[in-house]
Amino acid sequence: MAKPSEDMIELTIPCHPRYLGVARLLVGGLGAQAGLSVDDVDDMKVAVSEAVTNVMDHAYGGGTQGRVLVRYRPSAGELAVEVEDTGAGFDPSRLPAGGPPKPGPEGGLGLYLVRELTDSMKVESAPGSGTKITITKRHHG
Amino acid sequence: MRISTATEDWLGAVTVSGELDAGTAPLLREALDEQLARGIRWLLVDLQGLDFIGSVGIGELIRITKRLGEIGGDLAVVCQRPNVRRVFEISGTSELLHLHQDRAAARRFLEASCRERQTATPREEGEGDGQTE
Numbered sequence: 001m002a003k004p005s006e007d008m009i010e011l012t013i014p015c016h017p018r019y020l021g022v023a024r025l026l027v028g029g030l031g032a033q034a035g036l037s038v039d040d041v042d043d044m045k046v047a048v049s050e051a052v053t054n055v056m057d058h059a060y061g062g063g064t065q066g067r068v069l070v071r072y073r074p075s076a077g078e079l080a081v082e083v084e085d086t087g088a089g090f091d092p093s094r095l096p097a098g099g100p101p102k103p104g105p106e107g108g109l110g111l112y113l114v115r116e117l118t119d120s121m122k123v124e125s126a127p128g129s130g131t132k133i134t135i136t137k138r139h140h141g
Numbered sequence: 142m143r144i145s146t147a148t149e150d151w152l153g154a155v156t157v158s159g160e161l162d163a164g165t166a167p168l169l170r171e172a173l174d175e176q177l178a179r180g181i182r183w184l185l186v187d188l189q190g191l192d193f194i195g196s197v198g199i200g201e202l203i204r205i206t207k208r209l210g211e212i213g214g215d216l217a218v219v220c221q222r223p224n225v226r227r228v229f230e231i232s233g234t235s236e237l238l239h240l241h242q243d244r245a246a247a248r249r250f251l252e253a254s255c256r257e258r259q260t261a262t263p264r265e266e267g268e269g270d271g272q273t274e
Contacts, residue, residue: 045193049162049193112232116231
Protein backbone atom coordinates (compact mmCIF):
# COMPACT_ATOMS: atom_id res chain seq x y z
CA MET A 1 0.00 0.00 0.00
CA ALA A 2 1.26 3.48 -0.88
CA LYS A 3 2.50 5.60 2.03
CA PRO A 4 0.23 8.52 2.98
CA SER A 5 1.52 11.68 1.36
CA GLU A 6 0.55 15.26 2.13
CA ASP A 7 1.48 16.08 -1.43
CA MET A 8 -0.98 13.62 -2.98
CA ILE A 9 -2.90 15.14 -5.90
CA GLU A 10 -6.04 13.51 -7.24
CA LEU A 11 -7.35 13.99 -10.75
CA THR A 12 -10.60 12.58 -12.09
CA ILE A 13 -10.95 12.65 -15.86
CA PRO A 14 -13.69 11.55 -18.24
CA CYS A 15 -13.07 8.29 -20.04
CA HIS A 16 -12.16 9.91 -23.34
CA PRO A 17 -8.70 9.92 -24.99
CA ARG A 18 -8.82 13.69 -25.50
CA TYR A 19 -7.96 13.95 -21.77
CA LEU A 20 -4.79 11.86 -21.95
CA GLY A 21 -2.71 15.01 -22.31
CA VAL A 22 -4.19 16.33 -19.06
CA ALA A 23 -3.06 13.21 -17.17
CA ARG A 24 0.45 13.61 -18.65
CA LEU A 25 0.64 17.30 -17.86
CA LEU A 26 0.82 16.78 -14.11
CA VAL A 27 3.64 14.24 -14.53
CA GLY A 28 5.93 16.99 -15.83
CA GLY A 29 5.42 19.37 -12.93
CA LEU A 30 5.27 16.78 -10.14
CA GLY A 31 8.13 14.72 -11.55
CA ALA A 32 10.39 17.79 -11.55
CA GLN A 33 9.25 18.57 -8.00
CA ALA A 34 10.19 15.02 -6.96
CA GLY A 35 13.67 15.47 -8.44
CA LEU A 36 13.27 13.16 -11.43
CA SER A 37 15.47 13.83 -14.45
CA VAL A 38 14.04 14.96 -17.77
CA ASP A 39 14.49 11.40 -19.12
CA ASP A 40 12.73 9.91 -16.08
CA VAL A 41 9.84 12.34 -16.51
CA ASP A 42 9.57 11.46 -20.22
CA ASP A 43 9.40 7.75 -19.35
CA MET A 44 6.76 8.39 -16.70
CA LYS A 45 4.65 10.45 -19.11
CA VAL A 46 4.49 7.47 -21.47
CA ALA A 47 3.75 5.06 -18.60
CA VAL A 48 0.91 7.16 -17.13
CA SER A 49 -0.55 7.79 -20.55
CA GLU A 50 -0.52 4.07 -21.36
CA ALA A 51 -2.07 3.11 -18.03
CA VAL A 52 -4.91 5.60 -18.56
CA THR A 53 -5.29 4.49 -22.20
CA ASN A 54 -5.64 0.92 -20.94
CA VAL A 55 -8.55 1.97 -18.73
CA MET A 56 -10.20 3.84 -21.60
CA ASP A 57 -9.87 0.81 -23.88
CA HIS A 58 -11.02 -1.90 -21.50
CA ALA A 59 -12.67 -0.77 -18.26
CA TYR A 60 -16.00 0.44 -19.55
CA GLY A 61 -16.48 -1.66 -22.68
CA GLY A 62 -14.72 0.92 -24.85
CA GLY A 63 -17.39 3.54 -24.06
CA THR A 64 -16.83 7.09 -22.80
CA GLN A 65 -19.25 7.09 -19.85
CA GLY A 66 -16.90 6.09 -17.03
CA ARG A 67 -14.34 8.11 -15.07
CA VAL A 68 -10.64 7.52 -14.50
CA LEU A 69 -9.10 8.44 -11.16
CA VAL A 70 -5.40 9.34 -11.21
CA ARG A 71 -3.49 9.94 -7.95
CA TYR A 72 -0.02 11.45 -8.03
CA ARG A 73 2.25 10.98 -5.01
CA PRO A 74 5.51 12.89 -5.38
CA SER A 75 8.18 12.41 -2.72
CA ALA A 76 11.95 12.95 -2.55
CA GLY A 77 13.44 11.23 -5.59
CA GLU A 78 10.28 9.36 -6.52
CA LEU A 79 6.91 9.81 -8.22
CA ALA A 80 4.21 7.19 -7.67
CA VAL A 81 1.01 7.30 -9.71
CA GLU A 82 -2.16 5.25 -9.23
CA VAL A 83 -4.62 4.85 -12.09
CA GLU A 84 -7.95 3.51 -10.90
CA ASP A 85 -11.32 2.70 -12.43
CA THR A 86 -14.57 1.11 -11.29
CA GLY A 87 -15.08 -0.79 -14.53
CA ALA A 88 -15.05 -4.39 -15.69
CA GLY A 89 -11.80 -5.51 -14.08
CA PHE A 90 -9.89 -8.62 -15.14
CA ASP A 91 -7.71 -11.41 -13.79
CA PRO A 92 -4.17 -9.90 -13.54
CA SER A 93 -2.61 -13.36 -13.76
CA ARG A 94 -3.61 -13.33 -17.43
CA LEU A 95 -1.30 -10.40 -18.18
CA PRO A 96 1.46 -11.50 -20.56
CA ALA A 97 4.99 -11.52 -19.18
CA GLY A 98 8.36 -11.47 -20.92
CA GLY A 99 9.49 -9.51 -23.98
CA PRO A 100 7.61 -7.09 -26.19
CA PRO A 101 4.41 -8.36 -27.80
CA LYS A 102 4.54 -9.22 -31.50
CA PRO A 103 4.25 -5.90 -33.37
CA GLY A 104 0.74 -5.38 -34.65
CA PRO A 105 -1.90 -2.70 -34.96
CA GLU A 106 -4.21 -4.57 -32.61
CA GLY A 107 -2.53 -3.35 -29.41
CA GLY A 108 -1.12 -5.22 -26.44
CA LEU A 109 1.88 -2.95 -26.22
CA GLY A 110 0.56 -0.48 -23.64
CA LEU A 111 1.13 -2.28 -20.32
CA TYR A 112 4.40 -3.70 -21.63
CA LEU A 113 5.65 -0.12 -22.05
CA VAL A 114 4.41 0.76 -18.55
CA ARG A 115 6.41 -2.11 -17.08
CA GLU A 116 9.57 -1.36 -19.06
CA LEU A 117 9.60 2.39 -18.49
CA THR A 118 9.02 2.40 -14.72
CA ASP A 119 10.75 0.96 -11.66
CA SER A 120 7.65 -0.88 -10.50
CA MET A 121 4.17 -1.69 -11.72
CA LYS A 122 1.49 -3.30 -9.60
CA VAL A 123 -1.89 -4.32 -10.99
CA GLU A 124 -4.79 -4.97 -8.60
CA SER A 125 -7.98 -6.15 -10.27
CA ALA A 126 -10.66 -8.80 -10.36
CA PRO A 127 -13.50 -9.39 -12.81
CA GLY A 128 -16.32 -7.00 -11.95
CA SER A 129 -14.31 -5.07 -9.34
CA GLY A 130 -12.44 -2.40 -11.26
CA THR A 131 -8.70 -2.06 -11.63
CA LYS A 132 -5.93 -0.13 -9.90
CA ILE A 133 -2.50 0.16 -11.51
CA THR A 134 0.24 1.64 -9.33
CA ILE A 135 3.45 2.70 -11.04
CA THR A 136 6.59 4.20 -9.56
CA LYS A 137 9.53 6.01 -11.10
CA ARG A 138 12.65 6.86 -9.11
CA HIS A 139 15.40 9.36 -9.79
CA HIS A 140 18.12 7.78 -11.94
CA GLY A 141 20.48 10.72 -12.31
CA MET B 142 -0.96 17.69 -32.90
CA ARG B 143 -0.31 19.13 -36.37
CA ILE B 144 -0.08 17.11 -39.56
CA SER B 145 1.00 18.29 -42.99
CA THR B 146 1.19 16.18 -46.11
CA ALA B 147 2.99 16.58 -49.41
CA THR B 148 3.30 14.43 -52.48
CA GLU B 149 6.64 14.83 -54.20
CA ASP B 150 7.06 12.88 -57.42
CA TRP B 151 6.75 9.19 -56.45
CA LEU B 152 7.07 9.83 -52.71
CA GLY B 153 4.44 10.76 -50.13
CA ALA B 154 5.48 12.66 -47.00
CA VAL B 155 3.49 13.07 -43.80
CA THR B 156 4.97 15.42 -41.19
CA VAL B 157 3.66 15.18 -37.64
CA SER B 158 4.38 17.45 -34.67
CA GLY B 159 3.03 17.70 -31.13
CA GLU B 160 1.70 14.71 -29.21
CA LEU B 161 0.57 11.43 -30.78
CA ASP B 162 -1.65 9.43 -28.45
CA ALA B 163 -5.00 7.63 -28.59
CA GLY B 164 -6.76 11.00 -28.77
CA THR B 165 -4.84 12.27 -31.79
CA ALA B 166 -4.01 9.00 -33.60
CA PRO B 167 -7.26 9.10 -35.68
CA LEU B 168 -5.93 12.25 -37.40
CA LEU B 169 -2.75 10.41 -38.36
CA ARG B 170 -4.77 7.44 -39.60
CA GLU B 171 -6.80 9.75 -41.83
CA ALA B 172 -3.67 11.39 -43.28
CA LEU B 173 -1.93 8.05 -43.94
CA ASP B 174 -5.02 6.50 -45.52
CA GLU B 175 -5.38 9.54 -47.75
CA GLN B 176 -1.86 8.99 -49.08
CA LEU B 177 -2.65 5.38 -49.91
CA ALA B 178 -5.91 6.41 -51.57
CA ARG B 179 -3.86 8.70 -53.86
CA GLY B 180 -1.84 5.73 -55.03
CA ILE B 181 1.26 6.45 -52.95
CA ARG B 182 3.31 3.36 -52.22
CA TRP B 183 6.47 4.90 -50.75
CA LEU B 184 5.78 6.96 -47.69
CA LEU B 185 8.06 9.04 -45.47
CA VAL B 186 6.67 9.87 -42.02
CA ASP B 187 8.59 12.74 -40.43
CA LEU B 188 8.31 12.77 -36.63
CA GLN B 189 11.12 15.25 -35.95
CA GLY B 190 8.65 17.67 -34.38
CA LEU B 191 6.92 15.03 -32.28
CA ASP B 192 7.17 15.51 -28.49
CA PHE B 193 5.31 12.37 -27.42
CA ILE B 194 4.27 9.01 -28.85
CA GLY B 195 2.18 6.27 -27.25
CA SER B 196 1.37 2.70 -28.23
CA VAL B 197 -1.68 3.68 -30.28
CA GLY B 198 0.47 5.93 -32.47
CA ILE B 199 2.97 3.13 -32.98
CA GLY B 200 0.07 0.80 -33.83
CA GLU B 201 -1.05 3.19 -36.59
CA LEU B 202 2.45 3.20 -38.11
CA ILE B 203 2.59 -0.60 -37.99
CA ARG B 204 -0.83 -0.85 -39.64
CA ILE B 205 0.19 1.40 -42.54
CA THR B 206 3.55 -0.36 -42.93
CA LYS B 207 1.76 -3.67 -43.36
CA ARG B 208 -0.68 -2.20 -45.87
CA LEU B 209 2.16 -0.67 -47.90
CA GLY B 210 3.95 -4.02 -47.85
CA GLU B 211 0.82 -5.71 -49.21
CA ILE B 212 0.77 -3.38 -52.25
CA GLY B 213 4.51 -3.56 -52.92
CA GLY B 214 5.52 -0.33 -51.19
CA ASP B 215 7.43 0.70 -48.11
CA LEU B 216 7.56 3.19 -45.24
CA ALA B 217 10.38 5.04 -43.48
CA VAL B 218 10.13 7.07 -40.28
CA VAL B 219 12.31 10.06 -39.41
CA CYS B 220 12.80 10.47 -35.69
CA GLN B 221 15.57 12.26 -33.77
CA ARG B 222 14.17 13.00 -30.32
CA PRO B 223 15.64 10.54 -27.81
CA ASN B 224 12.45 10.22 -25.76
CA VAL B 225 10.43 9.27 -28.86
CA ARG B 226 13.13 6.94 -30.25
CA ARG B 227 13.25 5.22 -26.87
CA VAL B 228 9.58 4.23 -27.13
CA PHE B 229 10.19 2.72 -30.58
CA GLU B 230 13.27 0.89 -29.32
CA ILE B 231 11.63 -0.54 -26.19
CA SER B 232 8.59 -1.63 -28.19
CA GLY B 233 10.88 -3.51 -30.59
CA THR B 234 9.53 -1.68 -33.66
CA SER B 235 12.55 0.41 -34.80
CA GLU B 236 13.56 -2.02 -37.54
CA LEU B 237 10.05 -2.85 -38.70
CA LEU B 238 9.26 0.87 -39.12
CA HIS B 239 12.68 1.72 -40.66
CA LEU B 240 13.66 4.53 -38.29
CA HIS B 241 16.13 7.11 -39.60
CA GLN B 242 17.82 10.15 -38.04
CA ASP B 243 17.04 12.54 -40.91
CA ARG B 244 14.91 12.93 -44.01
CA ALA B 245 17.83 12.42 -46.39
CA ALA B 246 18.59 9.00 -44.94
CA ALA B 247 14.91 8.01 -44.97
CA ARG B 248 14.60 9.15 -48.55
CA ARG B 249 17.68 7.18 -49.61
CA PHE B 250 16.18 4.09 -48.00
CA LEU B 251 12.89 4.54 -49.86
CA GLU B 252 14.66 5.25 -53.16
CA ALA B 253 16.58 2.00 -52.79
CA SER B 254 13.37 0.16 -51.92
CA CYS B 255 11.65 1.67 -54.95
CA ARG B 256 14.53 0.78 -57.32
CA GLU B 257 14.55 -2.72 -55.96
CA ARG B 258 10.92 -3.22 -56.80
CA GLN B 259 11.13 -1.16 -60.03
CA THR B 260 7.46 -0.29 -59.86
CA ALA B 261 7.48 3.42 -58.97
CA THR B 262 4.61 5.50 -60.28
CA PRO B 263 5.85 8.98 -61.35
CA ARG B 264 3.77 11.85 -60.01
CA GLU B 265 3.83 15.60 -60.51
CA GLU B 266 5.89 17.69 -58.08
CA GLY B 267 3.78 19.28 -55.33
CA GLU B 268 0.62 17.41 -56.28
CA GLY B 269 -1.87 17.03 -53.48
CA ASP B 270 -0.27 19.23 -50.81
CA GLY B 271 -2.45 19.65 -47.75
CA GLN B 272 -2.48 20.34 -44.05
CA THR B 273 -4.52 19.06 -41.15
CA GLU B 274 -4.67 20.38 -37.62
